[in-house]
Structure formats: structure tokens, C-alpha cells
Amino acid sequence: MAGGAVDQSLLDLLPQIHALFSDPLRVISYKWLSRNFSISSNDAKRLLQEFVNKHGTNLQVIYSVSGWLKNNPQNYCIKLISGTKLEEGRQGFKDSCSVQIYSIQACIPKDTAVLWNPEFVQAEELFNQPFDDENCLRDNRFCGVLNSSVKRTSNGKHVSSLPPKPLNSAAVVAQSKPSVTPKEQFVTAQQQDLPVSSKQGAGNKSEKDNSTVLDKAGSAPVVKEQSIDAHASKSKAQNGKAMPSNGGSLANMWGRASAKPKPPSTTNSTAVASVAATADAQICAKEEADGDSSDDEQGVKYKRGSTNANNKKRRAVFDFSDDEEDDNIISIASPELPKQHTPDPVIGTAEDAEVNQKNLENNDDVPNNEKGSSMGMDSDFTAECKIKTVNTMNHSGITLKEKSSDPPINDKKQDSAAEPASTSPKRRKVLKTRIDERGREVTEVVWEGEASADDKAEKNVNTTAATASGATLPSKPKPAANTDKSKAPSKAAAGNKKPAKAGTKQGSIMSFFKKV
């Protein structure tokens, strides 16, 4: 699909891409490219294809393959597959699947977060631009899914968002329909964002990851759009105009969780935006996951203090995740720092056994990434985003929602059937929620040596979180989104509390004195 005719003007960008590519740590995704050069994502994909055609020898390509799975024809699946496994991955799909370039990089990153982190940072930068600056994110010009009812605010005023593009409906329809059509590209592209996270691992494990990705992907497109909106809302928040009341005490008390919900509440459009933010949020979550979450809380508190004043909810979330390092905190405020952080972890991870991690990542990470990681991240906004995404999906009437919601589990199962990664004794990332000495619930993403036990733990965490999330985050519409957040789940906390407090045991006087 990507290999269509490319304008000469676009071809002029190839040298620049080449220059960018010379940075060995850089992942050039079509999305990043699209935003960076303000070209449409389709053009960006074609550009990448051109680049691969010309310099394809010493670079790694990750394709997004979307279509209907053979073994699960009811789910429209979008997978990220590394170039070497492309054919293998495609065989899992029915005849007509769309293959597009997702990103090019010098090597397949071990940590899939690297794939989308640059995009996230980029999005941050774009949204941090002055309000009157029009950029591709703010005007949503490249978004494949548009919702006419979504309004965009600039300068604190609600402005009717971009006129809904015909693409929206088309995209929605496309997803619902089994056949892949060119229009779907938008959808797929959006979907890819989500899949990407899962696919990081997928590069290696394309098939499984893909399947999981698919489920997520279904939800993902919506998320992306929402995220964009969310960005808009974020920008509002930054201005200080956005829902100061929401930013009030509750938000502070609940931290991340509360902070996110607020933006959605303001307006439908904001809600949509928040949903869109999920992809970014996930990225953040991933980044955060690498760091200690325990520290996060402190950082969060501090940040909040500052953030509250500004009513910047999003930032507060980031701070939480990054709080371990002062630099991180700063970075949160300024988008650039995250970039630096992300590359490093990638390199380190890359060195680790890729194969093992791949399996692990595929099974565990995918869920973690989308749900667990974001949740674990403590980033409130992710949870909100997810919730919002669900809501937004309903609002927009996108059919994808159903698929997305169901698929994760099913896909996992199918994938796992093919590759029992979960059972394999490999290192994996596990979401761990515990109560620290201060009685706060801390969720961490930890590399675990034993797969099976960890998996169980993860499952428990997720389930508990999901169940608890409803109770804990009443304000948020959907428990699933809450599930992502590790903090929210009260049950998980309760479960964790016991071990945490178990450090000492009260002795009995009877063990010291004997009866007379």
C-alpha cells in the first residue's frame, strides 16, 4: 500500500530522512514523519517506503499489517511486524491484508516503547506550542478519524473543531467491514499506534503480538483521535483555564486518576481528546515503568503542587511517572527530556536476550503495555484516556469498540496457543502493585525471572485492578480504563497491604512466660 506514487516534493525530504536515520537510536515512524514535516500519514508511509527502497539494506523495517485474521475472522487485527517476519506474519491474515510501513530504525528496539516514544515527545511539543500556533495535531488535519461533534478549543474557547472529514465515517465503516480498503489506512494508521506498543515486542514475535495488538488496535484508532483531542484539552489545562474546579482537591488526593478524568468531563470534545491521549499515555507509562514507580508518588505530589496551580493535569501525571529523577520531572514539563530517557532503555534492553523478551513481551507486555503498563505507570491520564476512549468511541459511534474490547483476551489466547510464551520461563515485565511503607499503592513494572508465577501475579493484578477500579474511580466511566491504572484498584491495594505489613509479627506473652 505504501508504495504509491510519491510527489517530488516529498522525495525532496528523503535526504533529510537519511540524515535523521543516521542517528542510530532514532526510530522514524510514519507518524513522527508526518507530524515533523506536516505531511499526511499516507505520504509519510510512502516516503518511508521510498527510503527503504533506496537504502533498504542496512535498516530494519517494522510494518503494520492489518486485516482479518484467519484464525479469528471476527477481529480486525493490526499487527506490527518486523520486516524479517513479514511474510510469516502475513500468513496469519486472510487474503487481503494491508501492509504498510510503520517505522524504520537501525535495529529493532528491544523495548517497544521506543517505537512510539518519539511520537509522544513530538506530540507533547506540538501541544506545548502557543495556542495560536496551528500545527498538525491541533487542527487534526492528519487524523483519519474525525468526529463532527468533537469541538476543538483554542485560547480557552470552544471552537467547532475541524469540519468532520468524510474519512471518519469511512474509516469507521472500514473497520467494521472485513475487507481492507484504502480508506482503512487511516484507521489502520491510527490503530497502529496502539499496536505499536504491543509490537515492539512484536518485531520479534510478530504473530502473537500482532494478534494481541489487533484487539487493542481496534480500540486504538479511537484512542488516537481522542488523544489528539486530549492534547488539545491538555493545552487548555496548561493555560490554566481548563477546569480548575476539577483540578481541585479530589484530583490532588487521587493523584493521577483524578487528574485525568477531569479533562474529559469538561466537554465531549475534551473527553475525546483524552481518549486519544491513551497512546501517548501508554508510552509514558512504559517509560515510567522502566523507572521506579514508588518514587513516582513523591514526585507526583510535588508536581501536583505546581501543576495544580497551573491546572495542568497532564503534566502532573508525567511527573509522577518520572519523579524518580529530577531531570525526569523537568523533562515532563519539557517534552524533550523523555526522548533522551527512552533511547537509553532501549539500548540496554536490546542487549538483553531479544528472543526471550520477545516472547515475554508479546504475551505479557502487550497487555501490560496497553493496560498494565499504562495503569502501572500511575499515570492518571492513561487511565482516563482509556476510559475516555471508550466513551468517545460510543459517542462517535465507531464500531471498533466492540472488537477492541473483546479482542485482547481472545487474541492473547489464540496467540498463546500458537506460542505459549506466558508459560515459558523467561524474563518478562510484570505489573506489581504493592503498598509501600507510607501506605500508598505503588504499581511497578518489574522484570520477573519466572514467567508462570509472574503471569499469575499479573493476571491477579489486572483483574483486581479492574474490579477495584470501578469502586475506586467512581468518577470514571469505565472500569477497564481504570484497570490500567495500578493506583486506582483498591482491591489490589488490599491484597498488597498484607504482605507489606507482614514485616513484623506480634509475639505472644504466653511464649515467654509459662503457666504456673
Added chain:
Amino acid sequence: MLELRLVQGSLLKKVLEAIRELVTDANFDCSGTGFSLQAMDSSHVALVALLLRAEGFEHYRCDRNLSMGMNLNNMAKMLRCAGNDDIITIKADDGSDTVTFMFESPKQDKIADFEMKLMDIDSEHLGIPDSEYQAIVRMPSAEFMRICKDLSSIGDTVVISVTKEGVKFSTSGEIGSANIVCRQNQTIDKPEEATIIEMQEPVSLTFALRYMNSFTKASSLSEQVTISLSSELPVVVEYKIAEMGYIRFYLAPKIEEDEEMKA
């Protein structure tokens, strides 16, 4: 026949207030040597031992050893009816299932009798060996009460560490942590304000603050409290009762759990 006349009746009132929170029912044992009580709290974590020696009573008559089971809350209710300056006389007949408290006003112009039903209590009497404690801290009881009260607002447990430098009470909780260090302080002119540490070797033990706070209800009985610590032994928090006896609280320490818990 039992008849104990205690001029300083308020002592008995204070004793009851000090232990009734920890123990609800207990047997008072009367013998020729004195009036004593030993009881554990319901969770068998703490033990209270009370002794009022016969010499401390103006009149002490105990024909035969007698064990009287009483509900301490009910006993406290009755004792509250006594004025602080009243003389309290405890009377019981052999084989009777009641005990009588008689309150005489200082001027002898008012006499009140309160008869309380006794109860049968299966008490587990523990033999408490005399032990050498590794560290003995004597400090103002009000100070100790204040420390326990303050720390309990921060955390659930207190770590009492005795070193040459002094005694450190530390805790940590959700909101933060606290450390209170009391150094040796021998004030010659005010012995009741002295803090004296006798230490054979450093000790550090962890205790539940809930019980410690309960113990400090006895602070009104004595200006000074003595805390005896030894690893492997319950802490002893002792308040002297005038010249006639003591009330001792024993509290089992909290034990570090094995690695399994931490893992």
C-alpha cells in the same frame, strides 16, 4: 474474712483506671502478704501484674487466701463513686459471691457501701521469672506517656532502642516517621524528672504502640516509669505505687518476620 483498708483510696481508683482498658475481667488474689492481680489482655500479648503489699494498707486482714473474680469495668464504676480523698475499705466474707467497697469521707461524715457481684474467671496464671534486663530506663512517666501518644499518631509500632547515648523511640507510618531520643539526665534537685539509663548492652525492640499507650494510663500513679528491655524478653513497664507496691505491664515484642514475608 477479708478486710483491707486503704487510706489513700485514690490509688485504687487510679489502678482500676489504668488496667481496665487492657483487661476486662480479672481475679484479685488476696493473701497474707498483699493484694495482687495478674491478667493478660484478651489477645495474650500484654500482661499486667499488680501488687499492693499488705504493709501499704492501714488495716489488712486476710484470714485465708482468696481469689475474687471481678469485672474491672464494673469495679471501676463503683470506685468512681468514691471521692479522691475517701478511704476505701474492701470487704468480703469467706464463701461469699460478693465484695463490698466502703467509702468513707475524710471527715467521717459520709459512709457509702457498694456491693458488687463476683464472677468465676478461669485465669491463666503465668510464672514470671526474675530476669536480668539488658537495659533499664527510668524516666518521667509523663514524658513517656507523651512520647507514646505522639508516636501513635504517626505509626502503629514503636522501636525502642537503648544505647549509651540514650533511649530512642522511633516509629514510621503513612505520613512519615518520627524519632525521639531521650538522653541521660540526672537532675539532683528534681529526682522525679531524671532520666536514668542502666545499660549492659544495646537493645532494640519493637512494640505495638496501642499497648504502650494503654500502659501509660497508669502514669498518674507515679512520677517515674521504669522500662526494662531485654532482647528475647517482653518489655516491662513498671509504675511504682506509692510505697506499697507496683503495677507492671509486660508486652511481648513484635518479631521480625522471616524472609518469606518480605519476599
